[in-house]
Amino acid sequence: MDNAEFLALGRQVLATQPFSVLLGARLEAFQPGRVTLALTLKPEHMQQHGMAHGGVVSYLADNALTFAGGSALGVEVITAEFKINYARPARGSALIARASVVATSGRQAVCRCDVWAVQEGGEVLVAAAQGTIVRRAADSA
Amino acid sequence: MDNAEFLALGRQVLATQPFSVLLGARLEAFQPGRVTLALTLKPEHMQQHGMAHGGVVSYLADNALTFAGGSALGVEVITAEFKINYARPARGSALIARASVVATSGRQAVCRCDVWAVQEGGEVLVAAAQGTIVRRAADSA
Amino acid sequence: MDNAEFLALGRQVLATQPFSVLLGARLEAFQPGRVTLALTLKPEHMQQHGMAHGGVVSYLADNALTFAGGSALGVEVITAEFKINYARPARGSALIARASVVATSGRQAVCRCDVWAVQEGGEVLVAAAQGTIVRRAADSA
Amino acid sequence: MDNAEFLALGRQVLATQPFSVLLGARLEAFQPGRVTLALTLKPEHMQQHGMAHGGVVSYLADNALTFAGGSALGVEVITAEFKINYARPARGSALIARASVVATSGRQAVCRCDVWAVQEGGEVLVAAAQGTIVRRAADSA
Numbered sequence: 001m002d003n004a005e006f007l008a009l010g011r012q013v014l015a016t017q018p019f020s021v022l023l024g025a026r027l028e029a030f031q032p033g034r035v036t037l038a039l040t041l042k043p044e045h046m047q048q049h050g051m052a053h054g055g056v057v058s059y060l061a062d063n064a065l066t067f068a069g070g071s072a073l074g075v076e077v078i079t080a081e082f083k084i085n086y087a088r089p090a091r092g093s094a095l096i097a098r099a100s101v102v103a104t105s106g107r108q109a110v111c112r113c114d115v116w117a118v119q120e121g122g123e124v125l126v127a128a129a130q131g132t133i134v135r136r137a138a139d140s141a
Numbered sequence: 142m143d144n145a146e147f148l149a150l151g152r153q154v155l156a157t158q159p160f161s162v163l164l165g166a167r168l169e170a171f172q173p174g175r176v177t178l179a180l181t182l183k184p185e186h187m188q189q190h191g192m193a194h195g196g197v198v199s200y201l202a203d204n205a206l207t208f209a210g211g212s213a214l215g216v217e218v219i220t221a222e223f224k225i226n227y228a229r230p231a232r233g234s235a236l237i238a239r240a241s242v243v244a245t246s247g248r249q250a251v252c253r254c255d256v257w258a259v260q261e262g263g264e265v266l267v268a269a270a271q272g273t274i275v276r277r278a279a280d281s282a
Numbered sequence: 283m284d285n286a287e288f289l290a291l292g293r294q295v296l297a298t299q300p301f302s303v304l305l306g307a308r309l310e311a312f313q314p315g316r317v318t319l320a321l322t323l324k325p326e327h328m329q330q331h332g333m334a335h336g337g338v339v340s341y342l343a344d345n346a347l348t349f350a351g352g353s354a355l356g357v358e359v360i361t362a363e364f365k366i367n368y369a370r371p372a373r374g375s376a377l378i379a380r381a382s383v384v385a386t387s388g389r390q391a392v393c394r395c396d397v398w399a400v401q402e403g404g405e406v407l408v409a410a411a412q413g414t415i416v417r418r419a420a421d422s423a
Numbered sequence: 424m425d426n427a428e429f430l431a432l433g434r435q436v437l438a439t440q441p442f443s444v445l446l447g448a449r450l451e452a453f454q455p456g457r458v459t460l461a462l463t464l465k466p467e468h469m470q471q472h473g474m475a476h477g478g479v480v481s482y483l484a485d486n487a488l489t490f491a492g493g494s495a496l497g498v499e500v501i502t503a504e505f506k507i508n509y510a511r512p513a514r515g516s517a518l519i520a521r522a523s524v525v526a527t528s529g530r531q532a533v534c535r536c537d538v539w540a541v542q543e544g545g546e547v548l549v550a551a552a553q554g555t556i557v558r559r560a561a562d563s564a
Contacts, residue, residue, distance in 0.1 A: 085555060087526035128535065130553045
């Protein structure tokens with residue numbers, strides 16, 4: 001599979017996630033072990049102080065981690081767990097999550113993700129995440 | 142402030158979060174150090190396998206942690222960080238997040254949250270989370 | 283296996299860990315899904331401010347999580363990951379870690395652990411941890 | 424302060440931590456926002472399968488995160504929380520933790536750390552960590 005086919009496949013998967021469609025997530029880059037997932041910020045993504053809700057930032061990190069892990073493991077996967085540090089207020093026109101695989105071993109991939117906010121002066125790091133992606137068993141989330 | 146006033150205040154805050162309104166989150170219980178936040182599962186909350194997307198589960202955990210921490214610290218707060226383990230598939234009619242404060246010290250509260258799925262046979266634990274809630278500085282998320 | 287045999291087995295396993303012997307860890311209670319691991323604090327456990335080093339606290343949490351998970355899964359296990367929040371200074375005569383299983387599914391157990399410091403006035407919570415214990419594969423740590 | 428003075432200062436701090444002395448940790452590099460902390464593996468660092476105990480790996484990650492955060496914040500600091508993923512068995516002659524600052528904001532630094540095992544064929548990544556370092560208050564750990 002070449003790069004364009006791989007990206008097209010990833011976009012097909014993303015399009016089958018109603019919650020990703022609801023939030024407007026876009027797969028901007030996708031290759032084995034590496035992914036960029038973005039989101040244009042809209043009023044409905046906000047919390048009460050005019051910034052993106054933590055839940056939007058963590059959705060983006062979670063899903064980027066899952067796609068990164070899945071691209072490396074080459075099978076259906078789920079996120080077993082992750083942690084996220086909110087480093088700065090998530091203000092801007094868009095959010096961009098870039099995730100990559102740190103290590104794979106057996107049925108799991110340890111992945112990291114940085115989430116950036118697109119602001120007038122450029123991109124600002126707003127969150128850092130790390131988690132475990134595992135092969136999906138028969139009846140797993 | 143009595144219990145009913147405290148709950149009413151919490152619901153006012155939740156209503157000012159557009160993302161919480163988008164997802165349909167409801168504050169079902171709220172007292173100092175303890176919160177119950179729920180969500181009726183709808184088609185737009187799903188991922189591709191017919192279960193709630195991890196991002197919905199983590200939104201609920203994140204926000205429940207924030208409310209629990211805020212209720213204990215008594216000031217405007219933000220979630221500095223959290224981690225979540227997805228324990229079982231998030232299938233059911235609704236999700237219920239119950240969060241409480243483990244310890245407060247100075248300007249932070251360490252909180253835990255369990256997320257349950259309401260299924261025919263009763264409630265099933267689908268995720269466990271833990272995080273740090275801190276006082277909100279002037280320009281924080 | 284009755285309770286006394288189960289505890290004796292756990293103590294045998296602990297005694298085979300040179301690092302646990304170096305730190306003086308003691309298994310005080312051990313039953314399926316639940317464990318108490320303790321440590322008398324000595325000068326060599328300290329950091330520069332006269333409190334137990336975070337590494338001692340995290341060792342105790344990590345190992346308690348592993349024993350809790352192992353007791354539930356009933357096989358050789360390893361800690362895949364964990365997170366720990368240091369809630370208060372770890373001062374006192376001893377540390378006590380109490381861990382239990384939150385959920386098991388397939389080959390993993392999600393566990394939580396509280397670490398308490400024994401002080402003159404009683405026990406004080408100094409750390410809270412949460413992690414994933416998995417079955418040990420052929421060549422895993 | 425030039426690089427050599429900065430490193431010398433860091434080594435002085437490390438030498439005041441009895442637990443770090445017990446484990447034989449060495450500060451190999453130290454500059455604002457970046458640190459390398461190493462440890463020669465000895466029999467007393469092992470668990471029951473001939474690999475470094477998770478507690479040794481997590482000690483090294485925890486302390487490297489703390490030094491990285493402290494070097495950036497320029498004040499006395501403590502680790503508020505961290506998470507660690509054990510990616511591969513920690514076998515080898517030594518462990519090397521390399522930590523750096525991801526973002527600072529106000530009184531906290533978000534840091535990441537990779538822990539490598541020195542094996543015959545080279546270095547192998549055995550763990551990945553991420554955590555929050557904060558300014559130390561008057562009576563904090």
